[in-house]
Amino acid sequence: MNVTRLADAGFVDLYLGSDYAEIKGMTGAGRALAPAPAGLQDDIQALKKRCSEVYKQTGRTEYAVHHDDRRYRVTVANDLQDNETFIIRQTPDGIRPIDKIGFSSDLIRSVNDVKQTGLVLISGPIGAGKTTTAASVVSQRIRTGLLGVSIEDPIETLLQGQHGNGRCIQLEVGEREGYASATKKAFRMGATTFLLGEIRDGETAHEVLKASLSMFVVATLHASSVIEAIEKYSILCEEKNHHAKAMIAKSLYIVTWQTLTPIIRAGEIAGHHVDMVGFNIKCATIQDVIQSEIASGELKSLNDQFGAIRYRFT
16 A cells, blocks of 8 residues: 555554654455555654644643644554654544444434434444544534534544534533533533543533433443443543432433444455444433433443333324
8 A cells, every 4th residue: 555645544653763664454465463554654754743843832742733734633642752752643534424423323313313412422442433423423423514523632533513403512621620610611502412522530421411411411421331331421421420320321422432443354344344343322212221220320230221222202
């Protein structure tokens, strides 16, 4: 594969150190992690220079940069010799249609039901495409003429602008403004749909929980299963509210878990496939049973409940 622009090279992550440039999940590569091709070196150095400039100007260790028509999320670490190391994730070049992200017809119907509110919790391991899924859900939800607000740290998606008859406004949180003040601003805008980025700590989880009691909220969380996602979200929420489980049981609308698997053809990575499972709790015929178990924190039997889940749409 002879490409000279990162924008044209499909990949998951780029690792740049003082004496190496390695690329993960690149289409056409023979293995998952490989040295970056020679044809990309000039573009890689240009991106690395841009990342270093932003780091020196802002001091932030996590941020996003725009380079050659693509957006990249950057994490900065220093090695034992105090050299800068950049871990760079390439974000999608557009919003995926909701029928292309692995959602079942029941989940798509759930997103389109504007009468329903609550949290859509998108979970999975690192690098599984959770943010891509979350952006698709928000875009689909607001297409009928709703206002959405995306609150991210840093901004990774391309949600700003019109989606069908709806519109999304993006806000970036950071040192000057946290999730709490940004969420209040979004409420004042009259938004009905929120993307509240990645749940990393108790403060963010608390803001997600409060908003999801009355709004349609989409958020992502690192987890190894649907059950772990609910458990981890509950633990983080309880850092701020010891009675959070009852509120979570009431407000959790959809929970999903996904992985991103490379497609191998002729010994090379030809692309990636999203494997996803997801459940609508509020429209389940056994809604009361599932919500009772979440409220009590007894999650072990949820696997059985989800395995037999059926829906009742109104």
